[in-house]
Amino acid sequence: MSGNLLELNQLSKRFPVRKGLFQRVVGHVNAVDGVDLTIGRGEIVGLAGESGSGKSTVARMIVGLLTPTEGTVTFDGEDVSKQLGTLAFKRRVQMVFQNPGSSLNPRRSVADALKVPLRVHGVPSSTWAERIRSLLEMVELPATFAQKYPHELSGGQKQRVAIARALAVQPELIVLDEPTSALDVSVQAKVIELLLRIRDELDLAYLFISHDLSLMRNFSDRVGVMYLGKLAEMGTSDDLFLRPQHPYTQGLLASIPVVSEAEEALKPTQRHLKGEIPSPANVPSGCRFRTRCPHAFDACREVAPTFHELSATHASRCHLHDPALAGSAEPTKA
Amino acid sequence: MEYLFFVVRRLLWSVVVLLGLSIVIFTIARVVPGDPARIALGPLAAQEQVDKLRTEMGLDAPLPVQYARYAGGLLQGDLGRSLLTQQSVNSDVRQTFPATLELVLATLILALAIGLPLGVLAGRYKDSLFDNLGRFVALFGVVTPSFFIALLLQLLAGYVLQILPVSGRLSPNLEFEANRTGLLLIDSLIAGRMDVFGDAVRHLILPTIALAAATIGQIARLTRSSMIDVSRKDYIEASRAFGIPNRITTFTYMLRPSFIPTLTVLGLEFASLLGNAFLVEMVFGWPGMASYGVRAIMQNDFNAVMGVVMVTGLFFVLINLVVDVLLGYVDPRIRIKGSQS
Amino acid sequence: MPDDAPLLSVRDLRVSFRTFDGQADVLQGVNLDVPRGTRVGLVGESGCGKSVTMKTIMGTLATPPARVTHGQIMFDGQDLLTMPAARRNRLKGTDMSMVFQDPTTSLNPVFRVGHQMEDIVRWSDRRRGIQRNHKARKARVLEVLEMVRLADGERIYDAFPIQLSGGMRQRIIIGMALLNEPRLLIADEPGTALDVTTQDEILRLMDDLVREEGLSLLMITHNLGVVRQMTDHVYVMYAGSVVEDSPTAELFDNPSHPYTKALLACVPKLDGTATYEGIGGSLPDYTDPPAGCRFHPRCPHATDRCLTRPPAFTVRPGHTAACWLHEPEAHA
Amino acid sequence: MNTVQIFGTIDPAKVTDYTEYMAAANLYDGLVDVDETGAIVPLLADSWEVSDDAKQFTFTLKDGATFHDGSPVEASDVVYSVRRLLTIDQGPSYLVRDVLDVDGVQALDNNTVQFTLSEIFSPFLTTVPLMFVVNEEVVEANAVDGDWGQEYLNNNAAGAGPYMLDSWTRGSSMTVKRYEDWHMGWHAEAIDQVRWLVTNDEATVRSLAAAGDLHMTSQYQSNETYDALANSGNFRVVEEPTATGFTLKLNTKVAPTDDVHVRRAIACAMDYETIREFIFPSDPMAGPLPPSFGDAVLDTIEVAEYDLDCAREEMAQSKYAGQDNIPISHLYVANTPFEEEIALMFDAVFTELGFDVTLMAEPWNLITEMATDVNQTPNVNQIFFGPTYPSADSMLFTQYHSDAAGTWASMEWLQDEQVDSLIDQARRTADVSEQNELYQQAQARIMELQPNAFLGLQTVRHAMDNCLEGFRYVPMQSFDYNFSNYSWTCN
Amino acid sequence: MSLTTPRADRLRAVRRAWYRFRRNPAAVVGLAMVLLVFVVAIFAPLVAPFPEHVGGFVDFRNRHQPPSWTHPFGTDNAGRDILSRVIFGYRISLTLVVFVLGLAVPFGVLLGLLAGYYGGWVETVIMRLTDVFLAIPALVMALAITAALSPTLLNSMIALALLWWNWHTRLIYTTVASLKHEEYVEAAKVAGASDFHILFRELLPNCVSVISVKTTLDAGFVILIGAGLSFLGLGAQPPTPDLGTMVSSGANYLPEYWWGSIFPGLAILFTILGFNLLGDGLRDLLDVEVN
Numbered sequence A: 001m002s003g004n005l006l007e008l009n010q011l012s013k014r015f016p017v018r019k020g021l022f023q024r025v026v027g028h029v030n031a032v033d034g035v036d037l038t039i040g041r042g043e044i045v046g047l048a049g050e051s052g053s054g055k056s057t058v059a060r061m062i063v064g065l066l067t068p069t070e071g072t073v074t075f076d077g078e079d080v081s082k083q084l085g086t087l088a089f090k091r092r093v094q095m096v097f098q099n100p101g102s103s104l105n106p107r108r109s110v111a112d113a114l115k116v117p118l119r120v121h122g123v124p125s126s127t128w129a130e131r132i133r134s135l136l137e138m139v140e141l142p143a144t145f146a147q148k149y150p151h152e153l154s155g156g157q158k159q160r161v162a163i164a165r166a167l168a169v170q171p172e173l174i175v176l177d178e179p180t181s182a183l184d185v186s187v188q189a190k191v192i193e194l195l196l197r198i199r200d201e202l203d204l205a206y207l208f209i210s211h212d213l214s215l216m217r218n219f220s221d222r223v224g225v226m227y228l229g230k231l232a233e234m235g236t237s238d239d240l241f242l243r244p245q246h247p248y249t250q251g252l253l254a255s256i257p258v259v260s261e262a263e264e265a266l267k268p269t270q271r272h273l274k275g276e277i278p279s280p281a282n283v284p285s286g287c288r289f290r291t292r293c294p295h296a297f298d299a300c301r302e303v304a305p306t307f308h309e310l311s312a313t314h315a316s317r318c319h320l321h322d323p324a325l326a327g328s329a330e331p332t333k334a
Numbered sequence B: 001m002e003y004l005f006f007v008v009r010r011l012l013w014s015v016v017v018l019l020g021l022s023i024v025i026f027t028i029a030r031v032v033p034g035d036p037a038r039i040a041l042g043p044l045a046a047q048e049q050v051d052k053l054r055t056e057m058g059l060d061a062p063l064p065v066q067y068a069r070y071a072g073g074l075l076q077g078d079l080g081r082s083l084l085t086q087q088s089v090n091s092d093v094r095q096t097f098p099a100t101l102e103l104v105l106a107t108l109i110l111a112l113a114i115g116l117p118l119g120v121l122a123g124r125y126k127d128s129l130f131d132n133l134g135r136f137v138a139l140f141g142v143v144t145p146s147f148f149i150a151l152l153l154q155l156l157a158g159y160v161l162q163i164l165p166v167s168g169r170l171s172p173n174l175e176f177e178a179n180r181t182g183l184l185l186i187d188s189l190i191a192g193r194m195d196v197f198g199d200a201v202r203h204l205i206l207p208t209i210a211l212a213a214a215t216i217g218q219i220a221r222l223t224r225s226s227m228i229d230v231s232r233k234d235y236i237e238a239s240r241a242f243g244i245p246n247r248i249t250t251f252t253y254m255l256r257p258s259f260i261p262t263l264t265v266l267g268l269e270f271a272s273l274l275g276n277a278f279l280v281e282m283v284f285g286w287p288g289m290a291s292y293g294v295r296a297i298m299q300n301d302f303n304a305v306m307g308v309v310m311v312t313g314l315f316f317v318l319i320n321l322v323v324d325v326l327l328g329y330v331d332p333r334i335r336i337k338g339s340q341s
Numbered sequence C: 001m002p003d004d005a006p007l008l009s010v011r012d013l014r015v016s017f018r019t020f021d022g023q024a025d026v027l028q029g030v031n032l033d034v035p036r037g038t039r040v041g042l043v044g045e046s047g048c049g050k051s052v053t054m055k056t057i058m059g060t061l062a063t064p065p066a067r068v069t070h071g072q073i074m075f076d077g078q079d080l081l082t083m084p085a086a087r088r089n090r091l092k093g094t095d096m097s098m099v100f101q102d103p104t105t106s107l108n109p110v111f112r113v114g115h116q117m118e119d120i121v122r123w124s125d126r127r128r129g130i131q132r133n134h135k136a137r138k139a140r141v142l143e144v145l146e147m148v149r150l151a152d153g154e155r156i157y158d159a160f161p162i163q164l165s166g167g168m169r170q171r172i173i174i175g176m177a178l179l180n181e182p183r184l185l186i187a188d189e190p191g192t193a194l195d196v197t198t199q200d201e202i203l204r205l206m207d208d209l210v211r212e213e214g215l216s217l218l219m220i221t222h223n224l225g226v227v228r229q230m231t232d233h234v235y236v237m238y239a240g241s242v243v244e245d246s247p248t249a250e251l252f253d254n255p256s257h258p259y260t261k262a263l264l265a266c267v268p269k270l271d272g273t274a275t276y277e278g279i280g281g282s283l284p285d286y287t288d289p290p291a292g293c294r295f296h297p298r299c300p301h302a303t304d305r306c307l308t309r310p311p312a313f314t315v316r317p318g319h320t321a322a323c324w325l326h327e328p329e330a331h332a
Numbered sequence D: 001m002n003t004v005q006i007f008g009t010i011d012p013a014k015v016t017d018y019t020e021y022m023a024a025a026n027l028y029d030g031l032v033d034v035d036e037t038g039a040i041v042p043l044l045a046d047s048w049e050v051s052d053d054a055k056q057f058t059f060t061l062k063d064g065a066t067f068h069d070g071s072p073v074e075a076s077d078v079v080y081s082v083r084r085l086l087t088i089d090q091g092p093s094y095l096v097r098d099v100l101d102v103d104g105v106q107a108l109d110n111n112t113v114q115f116t117l118s119e120i121f122s123p124f125l126t127t128v129p130l131m132f133v134v135n136e137e138v139v140e141a142n143a144v145d146g147d148w149g150q151e152y153l154n155n156n157a158a159g160a161g162p163y164m165l166d167s168w169t170r171g172s173s174m175t176v177k178r179y180e181d182w183h184m185g186w187h188a189e190a191i192d193q194v195r196w197l198v199t200n201d202e203a204t205v206r207s208l209a210a211a212g213d214l215h216m217t218s219q220y221q222s223n224e225t226y227d228a229l230a231n232s233g234n235f236r237v238v239e240e241p242t243a244t245g246f247t248l249k250l251n252t253k254v255a256p257t258d259d260v261h262v263r264r265a266i267a268c269a270m271d272y273e274t275i276r277e278f279i280f281p282s283d284p285m286a287g288p289l290p291p292s293f294g295d296a297v298l299d300t301i302e303v304a305e306y307d308l309d310c311a312r313e314e315m316a317q318s319k320y321a322g323q324d325n326i327p328i329s330h331l332y333v334a335n336t337p338f339e340e341e342i343a344l345m346f347d348a349v350f351t352e353l354g355f356d357v358t359l360m361a362e363p364w365n366l367i368t369e370m371a372t373d374v375n376q377t378p379n380v381n382q383i384f385f386g387p388t389y390p391s392a393d394s395m396l397f398t399q400y401h402s403d404a405a406g407t408w409a410s411m412e413w414l415q416d417e418q419v420d421s422l423i424d425q426a427r428r429t430a431d432v433s434e435q436n437e438l439y440q441q442a443q444a445r446i447m448e449l450q451p452n453a454f455l456g457l458q459t460v461r462h463a464m465d466n467c468l469e470g471f472r473y474v475p476m477q478s479f480d481y482n483f484s485n486y487s488w489t490c491n
Numbered sequence E: 001m002s003l004t005t006p007r008a009d010r011l012r013a014v015r016r017a018w019y020r021f022r023r024n025p026a027a028v029v030g031l032a033m034v035l036l037v038f039v040v041a042i043f044a045p046l047v048a049p050f051p052e053h054v055g056g057f058v059d060f061r062n063r064h065q066p067p068s069w070t071h072p073f074g075t076d077n078a079g080r081d082i083l084s085r086v087i088f089g090y091r092i093s094l095t096l097v098v099f100v101l102g103l104a105v106p107f108g109v110l111l112g113l114l115a116g117y118y119g120g121w122v123e124t125v126i127m128r129l130t131d132v133f134l135a136i137p138a139l140v141m142a143l144a145i146t147a148a149l150s151p152t153l154l155n156s157m158i159a160l161a162l163l164w165w166n167w168h169t170r171l172i173y174t175t176v177a178s179l180k181h182e183e184y185v186e187a188a189k190v191a192g193a194s195d196f197h198i199l200f201r202e203l204l205p206n207c208v209s210v211i212s213v214k215t216t217l218d219a220g221f222v223i224l225i226g227a228g229l230s231f232l233g234l235g236a237q238p239p240t241p242d243l244g245t246m247v248s249s250g251a252n253y254l255p256e257y258w259w260g261s262i263f264p265g266l267a268i269l270f271t272i273l274g275f276n277l278l279g280d281g282l283r284d285l286l287d288v289e290v291n
């Protein structure tokens, strides 16, 4: 595992919850709770999970917008959790945000947006114009776009600019936090295509965050599914979509509206998930999924499950994989 | 519970604000060039007399000590002694405040009674003739200096038409002491003195209009724009789509949510209402705390100035507490969640 | 009135907006039918005019800037556009209803759920001439709350929206739409603001209710998967007009219009077989739309013919496509 | 009647301004009174004697005078009142505090009071009317912690004057009503009740008058108000010349008014006629003493006239000759339109004469503050000054003597040895004609120094109801508003 | 989406803005009124019929002349032409506006930026301070400060400047507190931008429309409060032609000589109205939330 570009080790983030007369801290939101994750060079790793499961918090910790409460971020063999803010690190890790509309400053032109990383990272100003042109070219936009303002661009074009900005300082890892969720499918397809092409050209690694599992399936090499701050299941795309093991993954897959019979056949036949996601400020005891799990049994209430390695690439955090505990409950069929 | 905490926290915070205010105002009062002792004793007093009084008043002590004494007094509700009236500022304020309160309350009532319907209807019938007329009226209310309105009213109603008294709170020939609430309108009713009541109302009309003009304008403008904002909300579209009649939608489903921003801003705008009261009271010779304050300011009566400013601040803070409570009533989001900050 | 006539029938509906850039001809002759007791879907990308269509039907479109320049909206044999406003409001309060997309913004935050729901009952009662007292109305509200699978109806009745979760609020909105026992339910992207699993649950619930109550459903969405799951018949819309309509299963198996094909191709597939071609270009500018078929600038099969607007050609019985490629002669 | 100021206090040991004295003069009586000629006449005291060395004054109280609560006025009350005045040391005590201490006043018996001065002070008798007598028992009964009843007398009256306090709302009005058993007795047309209304503007005054709620205005109304009231038919404007001089006090210690030529130039450059005719109706005033001081007045002084050439000549002789934009400051009381007009006039003329004029409008109490420091005292100050007690000493000492420097009355900062010694001598001279001779010499010297431009002698004007009679100017602090001297002639 | 040059696009945007502005007749009228006031104030010596009546000038024989062709607004108690004094009075009003807002706006904006962006104790200190200043009417505080410093025009300007910042602080604070969570700010952070860059290059430009609308509206209210101050005698001192002072000294001669008070009052009203109409128009145009 030493060849990994990025390693997250027991990464956690707690936000204080304040209440009462003096707004004392009365508890914590465990937004991210002990996440282990690795990304190799040139690899695309997906992170799926529903709203509030902590995906963005992981992303923000990786790029240094938040400092982890616990755990480490190791980049290229170096522990950077303490120096997340340093420029050298920032140059190598970039981020593209969900909403193309809000990730560009409406008052600043495309060129202005692209200049920020160039200036910060000491690129000589004489080369900026050339650099901006080649960046725009890379994301397939005409050079005249440099002078445009965000409101003059369509959603897909804005997202391209955002990608160009991330590429400006030649990073090695780009964190994509739901980069296409605000786009139409037809536009999404073009952006995804672009991302893949750039990855091939520049040998980038992506951490791809989305709750669109169909997209995940096509885009990522490996996928992790998060539930309430913890990884529920992790594996290669095939592992996860062809052999989902965690009841939550199964439920999630079953919920996806699909457009063909062929896909329908791939969906687990399991019952649909019921109920709402519990508040992360008030996580259920034991297994955090048990309140919605169709297979929950007594042990789930008391003991928090650990990861069970199902294969070299596939792991799932569920008591069903533990023969000792799951004796009474009927195991799921794969 | 959260809401209670919220209100209590606001209350505690208000105390801090008032204390901060007392520091600011104390600092200002102490750079006043006048010598309070000299002011108290009048122009012909001998220097030794002045020095003696200075010591008696504790003006020789270092400033922090003086402030500590002042703040100590404040906490016990003691505002010190006025130099000009030679009595405690508390009793001066107690004498003058009801007049201001009466004026301000009348103004608020009038402003709400006119401004709110004006805003609601203008917002409801956006761009209609009524809307344009209403906006025009509201705008004039907001931009016309209150003292100018006061003068115009005096000129028009007092001199040209000669229908209303232009000065004071009660005709001097009427013997009446408002000693229950201090509010003439209420005390005269309690005492069954209809003549006094009528006279007080007649005196109240012009100052109230002059003072209310700006607030009417503000309320109408705010209500109108929040009505328009609210009318674009999904839930209003929903209410129409579910077949609720327009009238009910407007006067129930739109009105209450649009009242929230109005109420919030009204609380803050209250400060400028109080400020205008200072001008209007002067023009109409209204024997209130504002006239008292202006006189005190003009004559560097520093305890009185500080007292008036503190009471004004307290009044403002109290009104905003009331607003907070009302907001909690109107807006369950505040009541249930409590609000941050 | 023959029973097989569609409950809702939109004919050649045209709507324009007045904007700075000139007149935006957003709807360019929309035709669609909702037969009694069926579930009909309307799909298309963002900005194609789905919501405008829905708002025109419901009569909640702000005029100005909008203007209905042409067309008919027949509901149960009566034209909604020409009938007196009072009658139309009556229909809204009784026979038609809608489910809104965003549960966080579609409930009035300052009134109790019960108050809002009971008001709907009260006014629909008035329109129907029914006399019911508060207790009876409340009973009806509780009944509906149970229908949408909300246990603990009494608590919800007295709750403010903020005290409820997104999923619960969405159920309440569905319940509100059912309160006045409508015949037609229009749903504009219901639940898309919710999580996938919750959305799934809501959609299933809605589907059940529509079947149970024998309603007709017009479902508006940009999610092709949802349409496939929820409807019997689909209309595909592009830039203000319907380009293809077909029974649902048929459409997904045999898309005919080039736009539909391209769109379907863009949808990522769970089997990992997505192609990332997308559709070149972007939605046209409504103030200066391309002549003829509005899709032709982006269409790989475009010819000079396309400068004339194609009518809806029947591809198969019940399946039409507005594209010259399906002109009967061309086939022959 | 309206007043333009509020009543601050009515404690006779604390009263300081015109309005407060007005209240005190009606609520309280002193041992003696002053009539309109300035003569001292009996009041609570029947008679008095002055010792040969002019240091001892013995007063005999009249019989039958009672306080408002009916108790008799006794010598002990007088002693208590004077000691109270001297101890509290805030009001009129400044007049006598240097020559009289608390032991200087003694009750010889139940109706004899004796004052013993520490040094000769010839005007002493004229200050006695200001020592108002309070009711010892009542005051002491209401005293807290030996405060001499200050708290009590702040809001209540315990005197033997013609009127009793009826109601008082600070800031708006005060009503007093007749004390039926007043020791001087009442005439048939006497006023029953007096109500003072505090007003802030002319409009109010006029509307009150129109409504019949006002029968006499303050002396500070605008010409327009007097005209309007006079035109209404119910009022007449009563004018009385006074001994109050309206002067420009020129600070003799700071540039450029430190030069006597500049001061004379100022005296030449004021358009006295316009002022008297349009701005502030008044009588011509020649020198420091108004004519009402009779033989003490130096009658050779001529009334100054507007003469710009004279002003230019004087300027040419001054050490500032040939300079441009000489800074000069001119102070007047804020919010007094006529003073502002005079200031504007000054500004217009002196800008023309090559000065850089700064006009300063300040509230009165700030002016009094500025007067305490020679460097803060502006060059030119519009000040009214009238006698506080009916003696030329009041006019000369208070304004021109070095010992009185540092008050608003002496903003000239004259501090001239010659003037000082003349005034001092006069104070110690009991002989009247000798005294007058000294006063005349002092006036001559003052005119030489020209510390003032004498704008005029105030004519006090009131609009009075046609039925109201009795206003007479009295050369003593508000004594002209003692309403027991007034009468209501209608029925 | 046709291909156009950026310059043409920009031009179009300006034209579009002007088009939207023009469609709001009130705003156009407001702009005209404000421009008129500025022009008249700048060229006062040329425009005023009697410029000499502004400084040391008295003509008591001509006092209180009613409006006539020579003196359209009549003359005051010292025989001076009121129209001329009104025209010069605008200079004072505008000086007041420029001085007060020139000091208060940048300062208030800076504090608002800092409080909104940094949060924490910076926010606590700054915002609580604004709360303190908020708890007391600006006019009252200005009265107290001006009286304390002695009443002159400069002092009343200082007093108003000392008070005015807090409105801008609050406004910018709320704007920035919501803007700082925008993704473009985070994007700039990820790119490594300094706080300075984020504050002044990313956030400030997005506050410009809010600030300009608020400042335009404020211009009217500064005049309003300034007039209130001088109405009470705490503003510019005679013979400086200050509008508020003119109203209050004219009020002494009501009702007979009404013009001395009414015309200066209308003149004040005119400016405030102009600024407000303009501000409202700008608000609609820029579509921002002020207040």
Ligand SMILES: Nc1ncnc2c1ncn2[C@@H]1O[C@H](COP(=O)(O)OP(=O)(O)OP(=O)(O)O)[C@@H](O)[C@H]1O
Pocket: A015, A016, A029, A030, A031, A032, A049, A050, A051, A052, A053, A054, A055, A056, A057, A058, A211, A280
């Ligand atoms: N600054 C913060 N303060 C307090 N709680 C926070 C903060 N940021 C995030 N959270 C909480 O942490 C949890 C995880 O949030 P996060 O944004 O990482 O979720 P997500 O998986 O990205 O969801 P989404 O799909 O909605 O973007 C949520 O419950 C959120 O409310």
Ligand SMILES: Nc1ncnc2c1ncn2[C@@H]1O[C@H](COP(=O)(O)OP(=O)(O)OP(=O)(O)O)[C@@H](O)[C@H]1O
Pocket: C017, C018, C019, C024, C026, C044, C045, C046, C047, C048, C049, C050, C051, C052, C053, C065, C066, C222, C286
């Ligand atoms: N009030 C309006 N003024 C001008 N144009 C409008 C207005 N409302 C809608 N439009 C235009 O009509 C077109 C269709 O809008 P509509 O809301 O119906 O799209 P939609 O298909 O519902 O898209 P989405 O999936 O994003 O909801 C859009 O291009 C929009 O710009």
Ligand SMILES: [Mg+2]
Pocket: A055, A056, A057, A177
């Ligand atoms: Mg997220």
Ligand SMILES: [Mg+2]
Pocket: C050, C051, C052
């Ligand atoms: Mg839509």
